[in-house]
Amino acid sequence: MKKVILTVCLVLAMATLTACAETSQEVADTVVDMNDKVSDAETLLGDYKETMGNVDLMGENAMEGNATAPVQTNNTSVDDFVFEYKGIRISPDMNTNEFLADLGEPLHYYEVKSCAFEGMDKIYTYTSFEISTYPNGANDLVSSIYFKDDTVTTEEGAYLGMAKADVLALYGSNYTESAGAYVYSKGGMELHFIFDGETLASIEYVTTVLDE
Amino acid sequence: MSETKKVRRKRAVAVIIGLLVILAVLALLQRLVMPKYMGEVKEGALISEYYDEDKDFDVIFIGDCEVYENFVPATLWENYGINSYIRGSAQQLIWQSYYLMEETLQYEKPDVIVFNVLSLQYNEPQKEAYNRMTIDGMRWSTSKVECIQASMLESENFIEYVFPLLRYHDRWSELEPEDFQYLLGAEKVGHNGYYMQVGVVPVDYIPEGKILGDYSFGENAWSYLDKMVALCEENDVELVLIKAPSLYPEWYEEWDAQVEEYAAEHNLKYINFLEYTEEIGLDYSTDTYDAGLHLNLYGAVKLTDYFGAWLAEECELQDRRDEEALAEVWEVKLEDFYTQKEELEALKEEE
Numbered sequence: 001m002k003k004v005i006l007t008v009c010l011v012l013a014m015a016t017l018t019a020c021a022e023t024s025q026e027v028a029d030t031v032v033d034m035n036d037k038v039s040d041a042e043t044l045l046g047d048y049k050e051t052m053g054n055v056d057l058m059g060e061n062a063m064e065g066n067a068t069a070p071v072q073t074n075n076t077s078v079d080d081f082v083f084e085y086k087g088i089r090i091s092p093d094m095n096t097n098e099f100l101a102d103l104g105e106p107l108h109y110y111e112v113k114s115c116a117f118e119g120m121d122k123i124y125t126y127t128s129f130e131i132s133t134y135p136n137g138a139n140d141l142v143s144s145i146y147f148k149d150d151t152v153t154t155e156e157g158a159y160l161g162m163a164k165a166d167v168l169a170l171y172g173s174n175y176t177e178s179a180g181a182y183v184y185s186k187g188g189m190e191l192h193f194i195f196d197g198e199t200l201a202s203i204e205y206v207t208t209v210l211d212e
Numbered sequence: 213m214s215e216t217k218k219v220r221r222k223r224a225v226a227v228i229i230g231l232l233v234i235l236a237v238l239a240l241l242q243r244l245v246m247p248k249y250m251g252e253v254k255e256g257a258l259i260s261e262y263y264d265e266d267k268d269f270d271v272i273f274i275g276d277c278e279v280y281e282n283f284v285p286a287t288l289w290e291n292y293g294i295n296s297y298i299r300g301s302a303q304q305l306i307w308q309s310y311y312l313m314e315e316t317l318q319y320e321k322p323d324v325i326v327f328n329v330l331s332l333q334y335n336e337p338q339k340e341a342y343n344r345m346t347i348d349g350m351r352w353s354t355s356k357v358e359c360i361q362a363s364m365l366e367s368e369n370f371i372e373y374v375f376p377l378l379r380y381h382d383r384w385s386e387l388e389p390e391d392f393q394y395l396l397g398a399e400k401v402g403h404n405g406y407y408m409q410v411g412v413v414p415v416d417y418i419p420e421g422k423i424l425g426d427y428s429f430g431e432n433a434w435s436y437l438d439k440m441v442a443l444c445e446e447n448d449v450e451l452v453l454i455k456a457p458s459l460y461p462e463w464y465e466e467w468d469a470q471v472e473e474y475a476a477e478h479n480l481k482y483i484n485f486l487e488y489t490e491e492i493g494l495d496y497s498t499d500t501y502d503a504g505l506h507l508n509l510y511g512a513v514k515l516t517d518y519f520g521a522w523l524a525e526e527c528e529l530q531d532r533r534d535e536e537a538l539a540e541v542w543e544v545k546l547e548d549f550y551t552q553k554e555e556l557e558a559l560k561e562e563e
Contacts (some may be wrong), residue, residue: 108417112460113502123419130419146422180425194425202423 080187081205082155083145085129092189092207096133096140100124128152134210145205154191154203162200167193240395242377245384246348248394249401255280255302257401259312259349262299265404266541267320270529271296273405274313275328276304278456281506283326284516285404286549289542292520293531298405301346303338306331306436308346311359313440315350317447324450324527327440329471329482330463335430337365347373403549409508410556411501418504421462429470441478450481450527457485457494457515459504481526485515492518509553 080091088102108125119135121143128151133140150160156170167182171191175182181192181202188209194202249256258280271294273279280300288294299312313325337343343363350356360373372379383391401407444451453475455463468484475482485492492514496504499511507515523529532538 108419110417110419110460110503112505125417125419178425192425194423202425204422 081184081189081191083129083152083205084155085152090131090142090145092142092144092205093209094142096122096131096142134207141207141209142205143207143210147203158193158200158203160200160203164195164198164200167195167200238377242375242380244387244391244395245380246376247344247380248390248398249345250390250394250398251388254401255407256345256349257398258405258407259299259301259346260351260398261349261400261402262297262316262405263351265297268538269295269297269320269322270532271324271326271523272313272316272322273298273300273326273328274304274309274316275300275326276331277302277506278328278330278458279326280402280405280407281409282456282458282512282515283519284406284509284512286406286542286546287513287516288520288523289533290546291517292524292529293533294520294523294529295532295538295542296404298402300405300407301342301349303342304331304346305334305338305342305363306433307362308343308359310436310439310443311355311362312346312350314443315353315355317443317449318353318355321447322449323529324452324523325440325444326452326454329453329455330458330461332429332433332437332471333467335432337363340365340368343368348376400548403545403552406512408549408552408556409501409506410510410553410560411508412498413501413503414497415459415500415504418459421464424464427464427466427470429467434474437474441480452523452527453480453482454519455482455484455486457489457492458506459486459496459500461505483519483522485519488518 083090085103088099090099103124103126106124106126108123110123110125112121112123121135122133122140124131124133125148128147128149130144130146130148131142132144132146134143135141147160153159158167158170171184171193175184175193177183181194184191184193185208188207190206190208192202192204192206193200247256255277271288273283273296277300280298283296283298285296285298288296299316301308304312309327309331313327316322316325343365347356347360347363350359360370364370369378441451453471455468455471463484463486471482471484474480489496494507494511494514496511499507499514501508524531
């Protein structure tokens, strides 16, 4: 009996000392420091390195910005969904420092303090679209880009009011349906289309980082 | 007694003492590395505070931040003699509300349970960090076990709720002074579950709600509301549904219509306070501390006063201010309440 009790205690102690550090770190970050974006930052750093690797591979022209899409500016990659507005390229999880100044003053700005987490989610509303961000340390990264009218299009050409058949012709059938939205996934981000009957009613680029 | 028996007995005692020491050290370590919620994020400490109460409440509020930031039990007592408590927590999901309700009913039978319906929008678990802020503070019971099972994400393990040390052990490198300061006990955060805020950030813009592909609440969410209704009926408790007057996030008309229909079908009272902001006297240029997400103390007092009158009349709650023992308890609570109000206002002045 003594051996059994001792074994249980030792197992408990061992488990405590050897439990998965990585997952535990995630919770420590999210719950304790209320900075649950630390691991996201690592992911993003990885994505960034990968992106820079891709850029390197694209060669000198790409580095000089001579090439056209799908070569990306900033830290977007060919594997990202990209929204382009007046030559400014924006993707989910991009640091707002890279494009905010170029976009000019938003019509509206709104800060949303989470129920519990430190930092602010921010919403920048422009005439034709809305950019939402989430905090990541000292930076703000894009959580979503939401279209507000039909004067802007996705990089592939979708716009609000477009016929459903045309959207599907552009993007194909490799989508999943979630909460009434057609969801296309690429590079750790999603492009959501919502249809009102046969017409495109909503377009939104969304990060998947916050789902993790 | 033979020499062998004496040796065996000594060994047994040594083993038992050794085991007790190991368990005590592990328990202490667990307590040390677990979050105390005494820093900037205090909301995680609210749930556990209920257990220290006398549990003789007329009204229990259950729900997310829209209850613990918008309703003030002190006002219900001062103005209407209603003894109330808020069992609220950050992003409390509806199944967590149900299990908190179930647990609460093991302790007491209030006249009314008030549930804020915003969480109907979530049909599945969201974030472990939020789960922890609700569940870690619950005492062990079948309700807690079932709450964990209903709340866990795929990445979570039940054993880590049983032994939080397994989850938090590598906070070793990040321990802060508060972890040692509150090792043996935390400071009280709530006032009967109300989390006081006195800042003022006026509303000058609210983002429009995004178009949704499906405005229907999920089956899982509905099923827990059904269970709440059944549980309240079994316990002869009146369930009142509310939507707090928070301007953001969007409370869609389609959502409101579903709740109204459900309430009518189940003979429940439902108040969407967003429709009564003028009657309540809310001024979103002065009564919110975060631009419309939650009310500050001044707005919350207005809302609570309005709701108190409604509760007294519609639910026929008695004024208990003439109960000497209860009045004495509230005298102490009100002193704490106004002391913190003064302290927070003084801090605000300094800023």
